[in-house]
Amino acid sequence: QLAPLPPMTPAFLKTLNTVCQQCYRDFAPDDVELGVREHILQDLESFVKRQFTGARLRLFGSSKNGFGFKQSDLDICMVLDGQETAEGLDCISIIESLARLLRKHPGLRNILPITTAKVPIVKFYHARTGLEGDISLYNTLALHNTRLLASYAAIDPRVKILCYVTKVFAKLCDIGDASRGSLSSYGFTLMVLFYLQQRNPPVIPVLQEIYDEEKKPEVLVDGWNVYFYDDLDKLPERWQQKNLESVGALWLGLLQFYTETFDFREYVISIRQSAALTTFNKQWTSKYIVIEDPFDLNHNLGAGLSRRMTNFIMKAFINGRSVFGTTVKAYPPEYTSPMEFF
Ligand code: GTP
Ligand code: MG
Numbered sequence: 001q002l003a004p005l006p007p008m009t010p011a012f013l014k015t016l017n018t019v020c021q022q023c024y025r026d027f028a029p030d031d032v033e034l035g036v037r038e039h040i041l042q043d044l045e046s047f048v049k050r051q052f053t054g055a056r057l058r059l060f061g062s063s064k065n066g067f068g069f070k071q072s073d074l075d076i077c078m079v080l081d082g083q084e085t086a087e088g089l090d091c092i093s094i095i096e097s098l099a100r101l102l103r104k105h106p107g108l109r110n111i112l113p114i115t116t117a118k119v120p121i122v123k124f125y126h127a128r129t130g131l132e133g134d135i136s137l138y139n140t141l142a143l144h145n146t147r148l149l150a151s152y153a154a155i156d157p158r159v160k161i162l163c164y165v166t167k168v169f170a171k172l173c174d175i176g177d178a179s180r181g182s183l184s185s186y187g188f189t190l191m192v193l194f195y196l197q198q199r200n201p202p203v204i205p206v207l208q209e210i211y212d213e214e215k216k217p218e219v220l221v222d223g224w225n226v227y228f229y230d231d232l233d234k235l236p237e238r239w240q241q242k243n244l245e246s247v248g249a250l251w252l253g254l255l256q257f258y259t260e261t262f263d264f265r266e267y268v269i270s271i272r273q274s275a276a277l278t279t280f281n282k283q284w285t286s287k288y289i290v291i292e293d294p295f296d297l298n299h300n301l302g303a304g305l306s307r308r309m310t311n312f313i314m315k316a317f318i319n320g321r322s323v324f325g326t327t328v329k330a331y332p333p334e335y336t337s338p339m340e341f342f
Contacts, residue, residue: 001318002259002260002318002321002322003322003325003326005252005256005325006325006326006327008249009327012327013246013248013249014248015248016246016248016249016251016252016324017246017247017248017249018248019165019248019324019339020161020162020165020247020248020251021161021247023161023164023165023168023339024160024161024164024165027069027070027164027167027168028068028069028160028164029068029069029070029072033070034063034068036129037059037063037074037131038059040074040126040129040131040133041057041058041059041074041076043107044057044076044105044135045057047101047102047105048078048098048101048102050101051097051101052078052080052094052098054080054081054082055078055079055080055081056078056079056080056081057076057077057078057135058076058077058078058079058143059074059075059076059077060075060076060077060139060142060143060146061073061075061142061146061186062075062185063075064146064147064150065146065149065150065153065189066149066150066153066154066160066163067149067153067160067163067164067167067185067189069167071130071131073131073132073133073134074126074131074132074133074134075133075134075136075142076133076134076135076136077135077136077137077138077139077140077142077143078098078135078136078137078138079137079138079140085138085140085222086137086138089137089138091120091137091138092115092120094137095113095115095120095121095122095137096113096115098113098122098135099111099112099113099122102122102124107126107127107128108124108125108126108127109124109125109127110123110124110125111123111124112124119136119139120136120137121134121135121136122134122135140221140222141221141222141224141226141295141296144221144226144295145186145293145294145295147230148207148208148228148294148295149189149193151207151228151230151232152193152204152207154232155204155205155232155235156203156204156241158196158203158247158250159192159193159196159203159204161247162192162196162247162250162251162254163188163189163192163193165251166188166189166191166192166254167185167188167189168339169316169320169339170182170183170185170188170316172339173316173319173320175309175312175313175316176188178304181304181305181306181309182305182309182312182313183289183291183301183302183305183313184301186301187291187301187302190269190271190291190293190294190301191258191269191291192254193271194269194270194271195253195254195257195258196250197271197274198257198262199243199245199250199253201242201243202242202243203241203243203245203250205235205238205239206271206272206273206274207228207229207230208227208228208229208271208272208273208294209272209273209274210228210229210235210238210239211227211229221295222296224295224296224297225295226295228294251324252321252324252325255317255320255321255324255325256321256325258317259314259317259318259321264288264289264290265279265288266278266279266280267279267290268281268282268284268290268291268292269289269290269291269292270291270292270294271294272292272294272295272297277292282300284300287300287302287303287305287310288302288305288307288310288314289302289305289310289313290302
């Protein structure tokens, strides 16, 4: 049912490339905006310390992983000095009293504790910048997966651009909001990284499989091994970039990969190993889109997708493949880029 793609002429590839580069330029925050986020964090930390002495706040998620939008939320994790893990803490009542404290902060609005979720959080709105945010406690694995994503982003500039393009695509098609039953940004980012690892030749290595010792080191957090090779200055000694494709070709390749090549029934989208992982191995056969978290191996990012939503997501990819895989002499005057077709 998929139309054949046009010949990849230099002119066609150039158009695709321009669209991807432009999307990145339009949405990536600049250093000033990143600085604003750090500033809000510092201000909140000193405010929170009034009641929680020894509290430390740390940013994670897209403010830190390299794939943030200008309006992305502030994902903040709070830990207490001298307390390694959340063990023995009453997280729900800490979240509730944190909410009471934040209500006294003059710059914040809409303070809302959510204590029924898997990870209890307190949500807030920062009035001056219009940014939304949430604070969770001891969300330590998220700090590590943020670092992992940031490392992949730093390996090759095409990683960042493709992750942005995919996030924009997902938002425009209404398939990128986990709170409304679709997939989170994090889920889409894992899909992009997996594709880039599977590309021949690969665009990125599997950082969790590279180590200097004889055996893979064990760094346990909440019972999971969060080790990955993070010495990026030395990475070229261990892995050489052989893929020279343009970002435009890689973007169309991604849409092709997930509509034509990848067998969702058989395989898991897993960025922690290069060997194929089957849905059967994981006993995750009841879902069509299966995305394994790189550290928490019991966590399937696709677990919350209904059959209807799964079809909707697959249709968006098929539609994307035909929109981006069609040559047009010129777009109608009201369009400047294929992104606007969504
Ligand atoms: P945007 O906010 O959309 O720009 O992207 P984000 O990467 O910050 O996503 P989000 O705010 O939804 O999630 C914040 C972070 O939580 C992610 O980057 C991950 O580090 C971490 N995380 C871990 N597990 C999950 C999960 O199951 N769902 C989501 N959404 N995030 C997770
Ligand atoms: Mg976020």
